[in-house]
Every structure is written in structure tokens, then in C-alpha cells.
Amino acid sequence: MTDWERVRDDFPELQQTMNDERLAYLDNAATSLKPTAVVNRLVNFYQQENTNVHRGTYQLSFEATERYERSRELVKEFIHAQDQREIIFTRGTTESLNLVAATYGEQNVRPGDEIVISLAEHHSNLIPWQQLAIKKHATLKYIKLNPDGQIDLDDVQQKITPKTKIVAVTHVGNVLGNLSPVKKLARLAHQHGAIIVVDGAQAVLHLPVDVQALSADFYAFSGHKMLGPTGIGVLYGKQSLLEQMPPYQFGGEMIEDVQLYHSDWDQIPHKFEAGTPNIAGALGLASAIKYLQKIGMKSIQTRDEELMAYLLPKLEAILGVKVYGSENPSQHIGVASFNIGDLHPHDVATALDMEGVAVRAGHHCAEPLVHSLGVNSTVRASLAFYNNQEDCDQLLKAIEETKEFFNGGLR
Amino acid sequence: MGLDKLNQLYRAVILEHAANPHHYYVVPDATNEKTLHNTTCGDTVNVSLHLDSNNRITAIGFAGQGCTISQASASMLTDVMLGKSKDEALAIAKIFSDEAIGKKHSKEELTELGDARVLTQIMEFPARIKCATLAWWALQRALLTEPGKEDHSD
Numbered sequence: 097m098t099d100w101e102r103v104r105d106d107f108p109e110l111q112q113t114m115n116d117e118r119l120a121y122l123d124n125a126a127t128s129l130k131p132t133a134v135v136n137r138l139v140n141f142y143q144q145e146n147t148n149v150h151r152g153t154y155q156l157s158f159e160a161t162e163r164y165e166r167s168r169e170l171v172k173e174f175i176h177a178q179d180q181r182e183i184i185f186t187r188g189t190t191e192s193l194n195l196v197a198a199t200y201g202e203q204n205v206r207p208g209d210e211i212v213i214s215l216a217e218h219h220s221n222l223i224p225w226q227q228l229a230i231k232k233h234a235t236l237k238y239i240k241l242n243p244d245g246q247i248d249l250d251d252v253q254q255k256i257t258p259k260t261k262i263v264a265v266t267h268v269g270n271v272l273g274n275l276s277p278v279k280k281l282a283r284l285a286h287q288h289g290a291i292i293v294v295d296g297a298q299a300v301l302h303l304p305v306d307v308q309a310l311s312a313d314f315y316a317f318s319g320h321k322m323l324g325p326t327g328i329g330v331l332y333g334k335q336s337l338l339e340q341m342p343p344y345q346f347g348g349e350m351i352e353d354v355q356l357y358h359s360d361w362d363q364i365p366h367k368f369e370a371g372t373p374n375i376a377g378a379l380g381l382a383s384a385i386k387y388l389q390k391i392g393m394k395s396i397q398t399r400d401e402e403l404m405a406y407l408l409p410k411l412e413a414i415l416g417v418k419v420y421g422s423e424n425p426s427q428h429i430g431v432a433s434f435n436i437g438d439l440h441p442h443d444v445a446t447a448l449d450m451e452g453v454a455v456r457a458g459h460h461c462a463e464p465l466v467h468s469l470g471v472n473s474t475v476r477a478s479l480a481f482y483n484n485q486e487d488c489d490q491l492l493k494a495i496e497e498t499k500e501f502f503n504g505g506l507r
Numbered sequence: 508m509g510l511d512k513l514n515q516l517y518r519a520v521i522l523e524h525a526a527n528p529h530h531y532y533v534v535p536d537a538t539n540e541k542t543l544h545n546t547t548c549g550d551t552v553n554v555s556l557h558l559d560s561n562n563r564i565t566a567i568g569f570a571g572q573g574c575t576i577s578q579a580s581a582s583m584l585t586d587v588m589l590g591k592s593k594d595e596a597l598a599i600a601k602i603f604s605d606e607a608i609g610k611k612h613s614k615e616e617l618t619e620l621g622d623a624r625v626l627t628q629i630m631e632f633p634a635r636i637k638c639a640t641l642a643w644w645a646l647q648r649a650l651l652t653e654p655g656k657e658d659h660s661d
Binding site: 115446457467 | 510512
């Protein structure tokens with residue numbers, strides 16, 4: 097059994113105050129906090145192990161290469177990929193998705209083809225496809241959502257057709273916290289000869305991920321949303337697809353042989369990792385994975401569900417608070433988006449800030465989805481396993497006080 | 508700290524402007540106008556105005572939706588700018604923009620901001636500076652665009 101209160105000691109950022117109040121960090125969907133182990137890993141690399149990878153002829157560089165490649169293996173195990181060559185290190189989810197659009201998409205999408213995404217997408221899993229569709233004279237289609245924020249499976253049947261080349265969906269929505277039926281979508285996509293790209297940015301901190309069980313062709317995520325450093329991310333791709341794809345960028349590290357007027361590319365994954373990679377980032381990500389694995393993703397999933405089951409009904413019970421998406425806590429993976437009456441989310445977030453509660457206010461980089469809720473923006477509270485009931489209570493109390501403050505002042 | 512500090516930000520005059528904004532309309536025969544977006548929340552503000560042959564603002568309005576701070580700020584702006592010449596308006600807008608980036612002005616200069624001088628306390632809330640300044644930037648951009656010509660610089 098994990099002692100969740102002791103877990104909090106691993107995150108020194110939680111020990112501070114904000115505006116002289118106890119800090120309730122509820123912006124985990126934007127970025128997670130970093131445990132000491134991850135920070136120490138970065139320090140140790142830069143202080144003791146700093147050399148480049150894949151090119152040195154001396155011991156230190158050889159070791160750095162080994163550690164970098166060992167990180168790849170850990171990522172492979174973490175998401176249950178078949179082969180570590182299917183793991184490409186990127187800057188983050190955004191770059192991972194852009195990579196797929198710029199290589200696989202560029203190569204395979206033709207005029208008249210269809211790209212199908214859902215209305216729940218973050219801009220990073222929307223704009224690359226929107227721009228690819230414009231460039232290729234292809235059609236971009238949006239899967240509708242049910243009133244509770246779930247992907248409408250009837251609409252999926254209409255939208256995915258034999259013309260569909262790419263289906264791109266989020267695993268867990270960043271505004272509503274809904275879980276997409278990835279397996280079903282993958283089956284339909286594959287039946288029609290399309291591939292499926294999954295945005296896992298919001299899933300990796302909360303769920304055990306198995307890319308093979310999901311039948312995902314590509315799976316993208318960021319290190320910084322799962323306790324790792326910023327600037328490191330992952331693109332998983334099926335080996336057979338990666339091998340057929342052209343490189344994303346050109347330069348050192350990704351070549352096998354360079355002539356004056358011709359070059360041959362290195363094998364995967366190096367073909368997609370031009371230039372000196374984020375070595376410290378990869379090691380930090382590996383350290384984050386080890387930390388998560390020590391607690392266990394199943395255990396973390398249960399913890400997150402318990403916290404949301406505590407918070408959501410209490411949030412919904414506050415007079416004037418509207419929570420978006422499902423009424424069911426299990427369909428709010430880490431995330432609850434809400435508004436308080438007609439108070440503007442920025443006004444609310446400033447008031448919560450004064451009470452030590454860190455939340456996000458805005459459109460959460462998902463404008464089409466937020467507009468579909470009939471609003472311009474929302475307040476978003478997002479949890480991680482190191483949050484506790486006290487954080488939830490602090491938010492609930494601050495909401496009550498915010499209501500009082502503005503209603504008292506306005507009316 | 509709690510919500511006491513909020514009173515500094517949300518003074519009664521600000522809440523009043525937000526609840527009952529002044530000049531909330533699009534000037535029908537506008538010579539200059541500009542819409543700006545606050546990319547963090549998706550809010551928009553449109554400032555439209557009419558400059559007469561003497562370069563004086565004879566009508567000004569704002570439209571759009573946003574938080575208390577952005578709406579109040581736009582409302583206060585229209586109060587201050589109505590009747591000012593283009594150069595006067597740009598000078599006043601500069602005082603406000605300067606305050607937002609931490610450049611201080613004299614008491615006399617701040618008086619020119621009218622009700623909006625209370626908003627210069629926004630400095631204490633860095634996350635909200637953009638809410639307060641959006642309308643003022645829109646005004647600056649509208650005035651610096653030649654009448655009849657679209658500003659495509661964003």
C-alpha cells in the first residue's frame with residue numbers, strides 16, 4: 097500500500113505557499129510537478145555524465161549512449177510497445193503529432209482523402225491535420241460528442257469511410273477528462289484501411305497504457321505531463337509504418353551515408369532523431385517512469401479515481417457551479433472543467449489564486465470543444481495522485497468564497 | 508492572504524463598469540476599428556471610433572466579451588477617449604500601456620486616465636495585465652491604421 101501523504105514529500109514544490117496560503121496545485125493537466133528523483137537525475141547528468149551520444153569513442157560517451165538507449169527501452173516497457181525501435185524521442189506531444197502529419201501524412205494523404213478527428217481535440221492534435229488537409233486538398237471531418245462529452249460512436253460510423261486515411265483522437269480529453277474508445281475507433285479505422293493516431297498527453301499520468309492492446313498505430317505523449325522534464329516527448333509508431341516513412345528533419349545522427357548529391361538514412365528510430373537529442377530529458381523521463389512504476393500505474397489510477405469521486409459530487413453540489421462533461425467521476429480522468437454562474441473564468445481563477453489554489457482558466461488550447469459547450473472559456477481543476485482531499489476542500493471553499501465576493505460586490 | 512487583496516483589484520468602480528458598460532456598441536460610421544483576441548481565454552474586444560476632419564474622436568464604442576477586468580477597462584477607455592484628438596488619445600493610451608509594463612507616471616498624468624487609473628493596480632496581478640490592456644492596444648492599433656485600410660498585422 098502506498099502512503100499517499102508521504103508521496104507528497106517527494107514533490108518539494110507542494111511545500112510552499114502561494115499568496116501566503118497553503119498551495120493547492122490543481123493545474124496538473126497543464127504540467128505535472130517533478131519528484132526530487134527526476135530533478136536529481138538531471139543534475140547528475142549535467143554534473144557528472146555530460147557527453148554527447150552516438151558519436152564518442154571514449155568511455156563517458158559510450159555510457160551516455162547506453163543510458164540514453166536504456167531510457168528508450170524503459171519507455172517501450174512503460175507503454176508496452178513491441179520493440180524499442182518503435183520509440184522516437186521528440187520535444188513533446190506537439191512535435192510527435194506534427195512529425196506524423198509531416199511524414200506519414202505527407203506521404204499518404206491525397207486529394208479527396210479524408211482525415212477524421214474528434215471535436216475533443218487539443219489544438220496540437222487538430223491544427224497539424226487541418227493544415228495537412230488544406231495542403232493536400234483532403235477533407236477534415238470532426239466526430240461529434242455526446243452531450244456528456246463522450247465520442248459519439250454512431251457518428252463515428254458515419255465519419256470513418258473507405259476514403260479515410262487517418263483517424264486522430266485523444267486518449268483522454270484535456271478539457272473534460274473523457275476517455276475515448278480508442279480500441280473501437282482503431283478497429284473501425286483499420287477496417288477501412290486507415291491508421292489511427294492517438295494523443296496520449298493526458299493519459300500517461302493517470303492510466304496504464306498499452307499501445308498494442310489499443311491497436312494504436314501512433315501514440316504521442318510528453319514527458320512534462322508525467323513527472324518528467326519539459327522538452328522531451330515520445331512518438332510511438334508501429335515498426336512497419338516507421339520504416340516506410342521519410343525522415344522528419346535532416347542533419348547529424350539520422351544518416352547512414354552522405355554523398356555530395358545523395359544520402360542514405362539511418363535505421364529507425366535514429367532516422368527520426370536528427371541532431372543532438374535531449375539527452376538529459378530522456379534520462380529524466382526514464383527516471384519519471386521508474387518513479388511511476390515503483391508506485392504502480394494501477395495503484396495511481398485507483399488513487400486518481402478516488403480523488404475525483406470525492407471532488408466531483410461536491411463540486412456539482414455547489415449552487416451555481418456547472419461542471420462540463422459527464423456526471424460520472426470515472427469519465428473525468430484527472431480533469432473537471434466548470435464555471436460559476438456567469439462569472440468570467442479569469443476572474444474566478446484570480447480569486448482562487450488569492451486562496452492558494454492554482455487552476456487554469458481559458459479555452460485550454462481546445463477552442464472548438466470549448467465553444468461547443470456554449471462558452472468561451474472554463475475554469476479547469478486537474479488532479480494528480482499527489483493531490484489530496486485537503487486540496488479538493490481548499491478548492492471547494494475558495495469557490496464558495498469567490499461566489500460570495502463577486503455576488504456581494506455586484507448585486 | 509485570502510480574498511481581501513481582491514478588493515484592490517475589483518474596486519466598486521470596476522465592478523460597476525463591468526456590470527453596466529459605457530458605449531457598448533459598434534460605431535456605425537466608424538473610420539477606425541480593431542478587434543483583438545486574448546489568446547489565453549479566447550476573449551475578444553473590438554474598438555470602433557469615428558475621427559472627424561480635425562482628427563477628433565466624435566464617437567467611440569467597444570464590443571466583445573470578456574472578464575470583469577477587460578470589460579471594465581474597455582468601458583473606462585471609451586469614457587476617456589471621447590472628444591480627444593488622435594494625438595491626445597495615443598498619448599493617454601501610452602500612459603496606460605506603460606503602466607502595464609511597469610513604467611511609472613506622475614499623478615497628473617495618471618489623472619488623464621479617468622476611472623481607468625484604478626486599473627493600474629493590475630500590476631499586482633501579472634496574470635491579468637493582458638485583460639486590462641487589450642482594449643487599449645486595440646485603440647492604439649485602430650488609430651495607427653489609416654482610415655479605410657485594414658490592419659492585417661496580426
